[in-house]
Amino acid sequence: MITGFLFRALDRKAILVALALMAIALLVPLSNLYLPASHPLHVPTHILSLSGKYLTYALLALALDLVWGYCGILSLGHGAFFALGGYAMGMYLMRQIGTRGVYGNPVLPDFMVFLNWKELPWYWYGFDQFWFAALMVVAVPGALAFVFGWFAFRSRVSGVYLSIITQALTYALLLAFFRNEMGFGGNNGLTDFKDILGYSVQARETRAALFAATAIALALAFVICSGIVNSRYGKVLVCVRDAESRTRFIGYRVEHIKLFAFVVSAMMAGIAGALYVPQVGIINPGEFAPANSIEVVIWTAVGGRGTLVGPIIGAIAVNGGKSYFTAAFPEFWLFALGALFVATTLFLPKGIVGLVSGGVARLRTGREADRIEETLQPEAGAAE
Amino acid sequence: MRLIILLSGLLALILAATMPVSADEAELRAVIAKFSEAKKFSQTEAVIEELQALGDTDAVPTLNALSDGLLQVRESDGAVFIIKGDGETVDLLDPLTREAAGTAPGADLRKVKVKNSIRRLIADVVSGLTLRARNSAVRLEAAETMFSRPDPAMIATLDGVIAEETDAGVKTAFMQARAAAVLQSDLPEADKLDAIALMRDRGGRDVLPILTAIGASTQSDAIRAASREAIASIEESMMFWDAGQNILYGVSLGSVLLLAAIGLAITFGVMGVINMAHGEMVMLGAYTTFVVQEFIRTSAPWAFDYSLAIALPLAFCVSGAAGLVMERGIIRFLYGRPLETLLATWGVSLILQQAVRTIFGPTNREVGNPSWMSGSFEVGELLITTNRLWIVVFSGVVFAILLLVLKRTRFGLQMRAVTQNRPMASSMGIATPWVDAFTFALGSGIAGIAGVALSQIDNVSPNLGQGYIIDSFMVVVFGGVGNLWGTLVGAMTLGIANKFLEPYAGAVLAKIFILVLIILFIQKRPRGLFALKGRSVEA
Numbered sequence: 001m002i003t004g005f006l007f008r009a010l011d012r013k014a015i016l017v018a019l020a021l022m023a024i025a026l027l028v029p030l031s032n033l034y035l036p037a038s039h040p041l042h043v044p045t046h047i048l049s050l051s052g053k054y055l056t057y058a059l060l061a062l063a064l065d066l067v068w069g070y071c072g073i074l075s076l077g078h079g080a081f082f083a084l085g086g087y088a089m090g091m092y093l094m095r096q097i098g099t100r101g102v103y104g105n106p107v108l109p110d111f112m113v114f115l116n117w118k119e120l121p122w123y124w125y126g127f128d129q130f131w132f133a134a135l136m137v138v139a140v141p142g143a144l145a146f147v148f149g150w151f152a153f154r155s156r157v158s159g160v161y162l163s164i165i166t167q168a169l170t171y172a173l174l175l176a177f178f179r180n181e182m183g184f185g186g187n188n189g190l191t192d193f194k195d196i197l198g199y200s201v202q203a204r205e206t207r208a209a210l211f212a213a214t215a216i217a218l219a220l221a222f223v224i225c226s227g228i229v230n231s232r233y234g235k236v237l238v239c240v241r242d243a244e245s246r247t248r249f250i251g252y253r254v255e256h257i258k259l260f261a262f263v264v265s266a267m268m269a270g271i272a273g274a275l276y277v278p279q280v281g282i283i284n285p286g287e288f289a290p291a292n293s294i295e296v297v298i299w300t301a302v303g304g305r306g307t308l309v310g311p312i313i314g315a316i317a318v319n320g321g322k323s324y325f326t327a328a329f330p331e332f333w334l335f336a337l338g339a340l341f342v343a344t345t346l347f348l349p350k351g352i353v354g355l356v357s358g359g360v361a362r363l364r365t366g367r368e369a370d371r372i373e374e375t376l377q378p379e380a381g382a383a384e
Numbered sequence: 385m386r387l388i389i390l391l392s393g394l395l396a397l398i399l400a401a402t403m404p405v406s407a408d409e410a411e412l413r414a415v416i417a418k419f420s421e422a423k424k425f426s427q428t429e430a431v432i433e434e435l436q437a438l439g440d441t442d443a444v445p446t447l448n449a450l451s452d453g454l455l456q457v458r459e460s461d462g463a464v465f466i467i468k469g470d471g472e473t474v475d476l477l478d479p480l481t482r483e484a485a486g487t488a489p490g491a492d493l494r495k496v497k498v499k500n501s502i503r504r505l506i507a508d509v510v511s512g513l514t515l516r517a518r519n520s521a522v523r524l525e526a527a528e529t530m531f532s533r534p535d536p537a538m539i540a541t542l543d544g545v546i547a548e549e550t551d552a553g554v555k556t557a558f559m560q561a562r563a564a565a566v567l568q569s570d571l572p573e574a575d576k577l578d579a580i581a582l583m584r585d586r587g588g589r590d591v592l593p594i595l596t597a598i599g600a601s602t603q604s605d606a607i608r609a610a611s612r613e614a615i616a617s618i619e620e621s622m623m624f625w626d627a628g629q630n631i632l633y634g635v636s637l638g639s640v641l642l643l644a645a646i647g648l649a650i651t652f653g654v655m656g657v658i659n660m661a662h663g664e665m666v667m668l669g670a671y672t673t674f675v676v677q678e679f680i681r682t683s684a685p686w687a688f689d690y691s692l693a694i695a696l697p698l699a700f701c702v703s704g705a706a707g708l709v710m711e712r713g714i715i716r717f718l719y720g721r722p723l724e725t726l727l728a729t730w731g732v733s734l735i736l737q738q739a740v741r742t743i744f745g746p747t748n749r750e751v752g753n754p755s756w757m758s759g760s761f762e763v764g765e766l767l768i769t770t771n772r773l774w775i776v777v778f779s780g781v782v783f784a785i786l787l788l789v790l791k792r793t794r795f796g797l798q799m800r801a802v803t804q805n806r807p808m809a810s811s812m813g814i815a816t817p818w819v820d821a822f823t824f825a826l827g828s829g830i831a832g833i834a835g836v837a838l839s840q841i842d843n844v845s846p847n848l849g850q851g852y853i854i855d856s857f858m859v860v861v862f863g864g865v866g867n868l869w870g871t872l873v874g875a876m877t878l879g880i881a882n883k884f885l886e887p888y889a890g891a892v893l894a895k896i897f898i899l900v901l902i903i904l905f906i907q908k909r910p911r912g913l914f915a916l917k918g919r920s921v922e923a
Contacts (some may be wrong), residue, residue, distance in 0.1 A: 074723045148903075155907040160658045160722045164857045165903050173855050175892050290854065291514060294660075294730050334738035341731020345724040346717055368896040 005227045014226040017309055018219045025215030029208035030192025045204055049245045049279055050323065052098045052211040054316045056276040060141075061299040061311035063268035066225055068297070069305035070234065071261045072241035073158075077166030078269050079293035080173050081141035083283065085270025088140055090190035090283040091124060092133030093201070097194050111194070113184045123182045136289075137274040138267040145266030146259065153255035158244070167290045174288035196278050207279070214275045218312070221268050222263055226307050228264070237261055300338070304351025313352055407441035409480065415481050419496050420462040436509045441517040444510050445478045451506045455479065456493040465867035467493065475868060485509055487733060511538065515545045520554050527557035532590060534561070536569035560586050562816075562882035567598045576607055582696020584614035588765060625765035630883045636772040638879025640841070643834035644852040645859035646753060646786060646871050653865035654803045654823045657715060658726045661733035662856065663849025664740075665828045668706060670844045671740060674749045689754040699832035707828025711821045719820075730906045735847070741846040748843040758838060778837050782830065787868055789826075799823055836851065858902050864912025873913060877903075908915055 010018070028043050028051070035042040058080050067073040094109045103113040107120055126132040148169060150161055193337035197205045228234050240254050248254045256290040277283045286292075296315075303314020318340070325333040348355060422428040432450075434765075435443045449455045449466040456467050458476075465476040465485060474493065476485045496882045498506075501737075514526035522763050523545075530538060542562040549555040580598070583591050592615060600609035604780075634825025659665075671693040680687050692714035710732055718725045721845045753771055760769040785898035790796035801809040810816045835848070842848060855878070878898060906912075 045699055074726070084792065110877045151904070151907045155846055155910055157906055157910045160652075160656075160726060161861060161910060163723065163726060164658065165906055168854060168858060168899045168903060172896045172903075175896050175899075181893055291850075293726070297727060298731075331738070331742060334741075338731040338734035338736075341734065342728050345721075345728040345731075346714065348723070365737065 018223050020201055021215050021219035025212040029212050032208050046325055048211050049207050050213050052279045054319050055214040055218050056272045058295055058312040058315040059221055059272035060219055060269050061315040062225060063265040064296050065305055065311040067261050067265045067302045068300060070229055070237050071258055073162045073258060075166045076163045076293050077170035078296055080170035080288055081266040082270035082273035083287035084141045085137045085273030085286060086277040086283040087132055088136040089277045091127040092130060093193040093196060094190050095128040100194055115180060136268050141266040141270035142263050145263045149262040154256045155344050169295055170288050171290050174285055177285035177288060189282060193283040201382050217271055217275060222308060232297035238246045268369060297342050302351055304353030307353045310351050310353040389491060396648055406721050412440055412480060415462055419464050420457040425499060427501060429505060432505055432509055439834055441513050441522050443481055444513055445482055447506050447510050450496055450498060451503045453495055455496045458488055458498060459492050487881055511872050520551045523554045524557050527561045530561040533614060536565050539596055558630045564594055565746035566595060571605060573604050577610055580610045580614050584617055587618045591618060618846045625782040629766055631880060632766055634880030634883035636776055638774045638876035641855055641859050641879055642872060642875035643779045643793060645856035647830035648856050649860045649865060649871040651824055652860055654743055654799055655820055656722055660726055660730040662831055663853035664736040665703040665734045665831035666835040666838060666852060667849040669832030670839035670848055672699040673836045673839040674751050674844055677751060692754060694835050699836045700829040703832025704825040704829030708821060708825040711824035712922050717838035737846045741744045746846060748845045751844050753840055775837050783872060861906060861912055862913040867914040869915030870912060
């Protein structure tokens with residue numbers, strides 16, 4: 001069964017993308033570490049960590065695409081899963097600081113000493129172990145998505161209602177994590193990390209390794225998503241998106257199908273967050289801001305939803321643009337982003353990938369174009 | 385509504401009562417000028433007594449300044465001033481009006497000398513003056529001050545003014561102030577028991593510590609029992625007042641939510657479109673108010689009190705026009721794709737925010753309260769701020785007008801028809817695209833006038849709208865679409881629930897709790913409290 005899954009997952013395109021990501025995972029860090037700075041192919045460290053960040057965003061966008069592009073669930077709260085994964089990793093990194101904090105307390109992180117806490121809250125137990133933190137990175141977002149999705153899908157909350165309550169979810173978490181009493185560092189979040197698995201997070205080698213880990217994680221997630229959407233389950237997933245009621249009438253348990261996709265997607269978002277935190281060196285409640293989650297949606301839309309390559313391209317392109325704009329014309333970034341939202345929805349519903357493959361398909365059989373056409377049909381007639 | 389009229393009438397009365405009573409200013413000035421000749425303490429005392437004889441509370445600032453050593457004489461012409469600041473040159477203030485009256489070098493000024501006995505005399509005269517002031521509001525205030533700082537030495541003075549007092553309200557206040565002083569004194573037990581009874585009748589939060597203190601310090605069982613009983617009875621009534629206050633705060637928050645959400649409810653109800661730029665329409669309204677006020681400040685300062693009345697129609701037009709452009713330019717191409725509409729309107733909201741930030745700057749802009757909206761008053765133990773009260777009234781009016789538009793006009797009829805069954809309405813000859821466009825403009829325009837109201841209680845910044853957008857969604861989701869009453873009930877429920885939870889859980893936890901409750905609620909009733917029924921729902 002697993003071989004079958006893999007076999008279907010690795011169609012030619014998927015193999016290509018996965019191989020390309022693996023090559024990036026290998027070559028970019030090597031060029032950063034071993035090529036002299038003067039070499040034309042040398043990747044400077046700041047570019048390395050910047051693109052590492054983009055890759056975590058790409059993973060997040062891929063996670064969102066699985067539920068939005070393939071299942072029609074527009075989650076405006078995926079930033080919450082991302083941030084929860086990030087906090088789980090951040091808690092591990094905080095515990096690794098040990099006595100090197102400002103107050104030198106071997107157990108309590110600095111902010112707890114500052115708040116006069118006497119002992120570690122129970123939910124911080126175990127985070128000194130990497131395996132436990134790694135487990136929590138997927139378990140916490142997964143559990144939240146399961147509980148939330150269980151309630152939401154069972155009572156058939158869908159469409160914009162679902163979007164709004166996912167937004168409320170991340171907003172509620174934003175407010176909660178801002179509170180000092182929550183024990184997650186309040187406004188300042190978790191920062192000032194020293195070590196990960198015994199290696200300094202500041203070291204060039206660690207940064208390179210984190211980049212490689214991110215690219216590999218993205219490749220794995222891509223293969224898994226590819227496997228999911230190419231399996232029988234994936235076909236049903238698309239059915240749910242295009243005609244939910246019909247799928248239900250045929251006899252599928254729509255809520256279970258949605259729930260599975262939602263939970264898998266949340267776990268992937270959690271992993272993206274966990275890889276993001278050591279690379280940027282901070283996690284704070286701002287990551288829960290509803291605006292962030294909506295931005296993820298636009299990455300996916302720009303790249304092309306309903307395709308697996310699209311979100312990766314979209315996340316990297318939009319964030320590359322953001323880095324450029326916020327440095328060159330800080331005034332205009334929001335104009336550009338706003339215009340991107342409007343223009344993408346109006347003129348580019350299939351995203352960049354749709355544009356490209358639409359052109360290619362006109363030359364070829366048109367099979368691909370038809371497929372994308374189908375994927376973007378609105379849920380017309382679904383409710384009859 | 386009747387209550388509101390009653391309350392505003394009450395407000396007017398209180399305002400009238402606090403109008404300053406014009407005193408015989410020339411006479412006062414003549415006496416104050418004598419301080420310049422008072423070289424000896426005895427002479428200073430004589431002048432103070434003369435001021436006391438005039439019995440005018442306007443002399444109080446002068447006396448207080450004298451006590452503080454700030455009353456000084458300009459050597460060159462013998463004029464008397466209150467000084468401000470120190471150093472080489474000091475600012476001079478008029479001793480009566482405390483208005484700036486130029487500056488003078490420190491060397492040219494001579495202090496009117498005082499000693500401790502004179503300070504005591506001044507304190508007595510000041511309290512005597514205020515307790516016997518012609519203006520009953522000043523007397524009442526003096527009584528309140530004495531109540532909060534009870535001094536057994538004042539009992540005799542209070543006895544005197546209680547005997548003279550004619551105003552029943554002020555008399556009660558004096559009695560209460562006396563009671564507070566009695567409890568601090570070493571008068572016999574019977575007096576103290578009377579005092580506790582008085583305190584109990586007065587009630588209120590500030591009585592509790594006094595009673596607690598007397599109960600803890602006294603030797604007498606009777607006093608202890610009486611004070612315990614009084615505390616219990618006061619706390620009981622306090623709970624009642626607290627609940628009332630919470631409801632009041634809740635209604636106030638609820639009407640803010642109602643204003644912000646009602647336009648959203650209309651557009652969502654009619655078009656099934658989530659307008660993420662709704663908050664920015666509110667912001668546009670607030671900035672329109674700002675622009676109107678700026679214009680008035682520079683060219684017609686006398687019209688400032690009318691600024692809101694001018695801003696209201698303008699804000700409606702500005703936001704409504706923005707909404708109309710948005711609908712015609714973007715949204716109409718996205719019908720049937722609600723999720724894409726959501727994204728496109730979010731893009732518009734980012735553009736609007738940045739546009740306002742570019743034009744007006746990222747910081748908060750100052751929007752003033754017209755005089756008729758500032759201040760506050762108390763009813764029993766309830767503290768009511770005037771601007772909040774006006775917003776409650778205002779949102780009620782907006783709600784009523786909207787209800788009329790929906791139920792009594794042709795446009796409202798068409799709008800309701802489209803909400804309930806779009807294809808059927810279209811077949812009956814209703815131009816649904818134009819109903820959509822004008823509905824969107826109407827919803828946005830209402831957001832604009834909500835912005836005028838919110839500019840009075842919130843910071844006017846480019847992020848103003850974002851603070852309300854999620855709450856507004858919650859109201860709409862909770863209340864259900866296609867029914868304005870649902871929005872009203874939703875807004876009030878959320879507002880009141882929020883304010884009732886706040887004392888127990890704190891503002892942030894209360895908000896989280898409400899959000900979680902709504903998420904759970906939507907499981908039970910995915911279409912809100914007042915959901916439309918029938919086959920149109922699924923369309």
